[in-house]
Amino acid sequence: MADELNWPHLVRPAVPILYLDLNHFIFLARASQSVDRAPSGYGELGAALRSAVRSGRVVVPLSAQHVWEMHGIADPRQRRDIATVMKDLSGFEYLLGRVDIGQLEIEAGIRHILGEQAPAVPWPLIRPTIGQALGIVGGVKIVNEAGQDVSESMRAEMGATEFDAFVASANVAFEQGLLAGPSDEDAEMLRRDYGYSPEAARASGESRLAFEVDLAGRLAADERWRRGRLRDVVSAREFAHERIDVLNRMNQQRAEIATLNGGWFEATEPS
Template identity: 45%
Template structure:
């Protein structure tokens, strides 16, 4: 553990019991996608290196050397854009890179980290309870299982009735097309015409979600109040203060419920000694990332907390802990890079698009890239890489192919 902290992040983290592809996961925040879209449209104010990054990312995805999952925060941020065309342009790029694969959301990840931590301390085996870290549906970001269902006029399952009217192959094609359209529309958000219809529905209440995020901002503003009343904490054990408030505000209800659920099914109560409890709380990867970033923000008493801060931290807390590379905005990157306690995780956080381009181009091909394995995955070894020459091209050869394919890529993506 980090010696100067009384309740630090542990050196041995306890990961959520998830299965993920063997290839690296790369998280691009929406700012990066916006720059790519502007570069593709010919905006000369945007560095051309964003075109190179997009080409390298597409190549890595097509060669199955990397995956570029989305998060629920992408949906949130795109939904705030009022121009349907701009939303569509960004969604086109995200679709081309992600194929609508989404990471698990923070609430599910937190519960899995709690469960894994409890199991470790109690000596329990939860290996059979693994869940996928990434799935090709937006529901993954919200912990929803299943996909689109056909309902009849009575609200029941109408799948069999539709299937009876066509061949199994045609039914499967229909469902695949409907699922694709659902994912596509969800990422793009409603058109102006659709929005008018939605607003007439009393169940359409986006303000409820917005209010929830504003309440979380208020909690950080209250933390500012506490720090002003006790300025020595900002100069000293600030991370301990932020960590305690984070656990209490964000996760104490979940922790209490999980303890109650254990007793209901006859499992022993989870009530470890104080030292083990501190270790338990300090071993949850995504929570510790959030604590570190919030600590860096709270070091600056002039920082103005916004909903965007909360959304960015939610996204990066999962991405930094469970992806191999993250390309966030400058503020988040500075917070991650200045948090020495996070370096044990080893996530690559480039400063410029060129750095990420080089990193992507250096990724080797991997045997059985779709094979699901427990997280975290070990670093690639010679035995893991394929000997296919196309994936071992020199940087110059890759750039040449990228330049030749750039115009076609732009047309296919921004259709």
């Protein structure tokens, strides 16, 4: 095991982070409608969490996993109820996605080995958009028929106050709609016309689970793997399965940057 841990170059909130699994949001949603529909204590928990969030004493972020698990709930009304609680507690603040965090971890290790300086500006661990969890920019942008960003001209036409309020409201509706998912009628249309398939995203998680189950079987079958450097065995197999494509992409990016700089590599922000 390494003598010194090299953390990814991330900036965390100044207050504690509280991560709730989906089952907790489900019970909080039930308790918000009737305390009899949730296990004991969830009514009080919901009130305490809302108070802590309003006073800025805690951040309750969401993650990509919440999104995929939400779309596994068949009842659109239940999804909407849960999404409302998620909005109230999280403000649609999302953790950086696991793939991006993995890349930042690898970059931190490489910089340590090569003696490179970290970029001047750290990457935010949490941002207020679902795009943060999915590796995209996220947020609402006003475009014309040609796909060009016309936000500034629209802002000048509407006035700053009205435009900003409109965009803020649109962002909330957009974020909540993505969490809650479509109605049954809209889902049928989306599948037919746009290839909507939440099952494909869940299949990725099931593939990772199958990988973990396979590893557990291998470790159980040979006691040698469970003695000594078990952590290294697990880490190496996960790296080969989950991170090798990230490392190859980073090596290619570094080679391209070095070529542009005449053979020298300079640390840049993660892409």
